[in-house]
Amino acid sequence: MNKLGKSLPPLASLLPFEAAARLLSFSRAADELHLTQAAVSRQIRALEDSLGIRLFQRRNRGVFLTDAGREFSLTLGNALREVASTADRLRGVAGKNEVVLLCQPCEAFHWLMPRLSNFHQQYPHIELKMVTWTAPLTEFQGYFDVAMQSSNRDHGLHPLLFSATDEVFPVCSPGYLRGRTAVGLDELSGHTLLHHDALPVYQLEWDTWLATFGAEVPPGARRRSFDTYALMLHAAVEGHGLAMGWRRTSQRMLDNGVLLAPFSQSVHLCEALSVYRRDGQAPREEANRLIEWLRVELT
Structure with missing residues (x-):
């Protein structure tokens, strides 16, 4: 028995x-779908007859969603966006003059x-769309042209274009140190260490x-954990402890004085951030321009 077919309302509706529901207008919906207003209303x-409930309140000057209409609109909108995203991924195409960049938040x-x-300014004719993703590239199921992620994360079959360097060192807010500007590796036992899990x-x-x-995390150090790097960095700005900072994402906050780097030590990474092209993607001029721009900016 096809239970799905029995539960679904008329798909044409x-x-x-x-x-x-999105436009709150039958006439505007008709214009968008190239139908008559009578066809949309029908x-x-x-x-509504299939569901046995009213989805709109019809008034003289317009239509308004009922509570049930708002609930169904939210569910349907999410489902249709998911279908559209999968369709775009399977088609392997982007819109004209459009390029999609996938990167970490x-x-x-x-x-x-x-x-x-x-x-x-350099490419006024190109529409750059950004999609953020915290998991490794191999787990992303949507569409993208170019991806940028930390170098040690799995990228599957997506070809590597180039990698960029970065520098890693602890950061914290000036207020956290209460007037001090330096911390030694041998002083960590009295501090709160912010971790990105x-x-x-x-x-x-x-x-x-x-x-x-040649040092270790001291057993006396307090620990606070966060599931995203951005949240951990924000916790450092708010004075909750010492965080492991990366130069590219913390430099502006260091320049603005909301963060400081209290340690003399830092680690230089030759391959910290990597840029990939989508596997199987035919060359697109918009993607090539984005790749060239990223290469210059990341140098």
Whole structure:
């Protein structure tokens, strides 16, 4: 027995309902879908009859969603966006004059956003779309043209284009140190260490960073953990402890004085951030321009 077929409402009614719910207008939905207003109204009435409940309140000057209509609109909208995303991924195409960059949230916010105006000035005809993702590239199921992620994370069959260097060192807010400006490796037992817990782990966390200098995380150090690097960095800005900072994503905050680097030690990574092209993607001029721009900016 096909239970799914028995539960689903008339499929032809779903797009008219989604458009009418989003636009709060049957006539505007009709224009968008190239239908008549009567056809949209008829499809929505069929949907309401199938569900046995009213989805719109019809008034003289317009239509308004009922509580049930809002609930169904949210569910349907999410489902249709997921279908569209999968379809785009399977098609392997992007829109004309459009390029999609997949990157980690912290790089997007702290490194890429301040540079976007530069990209748009150089390539005003290209629409750059950013998609953020915290897991390794192999787990992303949506569409992208170019991806940027930490170098030690799995990238599967997506070909590596180039890698960039970075520098890693602890950071904290000036207020956390209460007037001090320096901390020694032998003083960590009295501090709170902020950790970024991720699977797989990033290249350097407190244990691996300290091991570079022949030191260990002291048992007396307090620990606070965060599931994203961006959240951990924000906790450092708010004075909750010492965080492991990366130069590219913390430099502006260091320049602005909201963070400081209290240790004399730092670790230089030759391959810290890597840029990939989508596997199987035919060469696109928009993607090539983005890759060239990233190569220059990351140098």
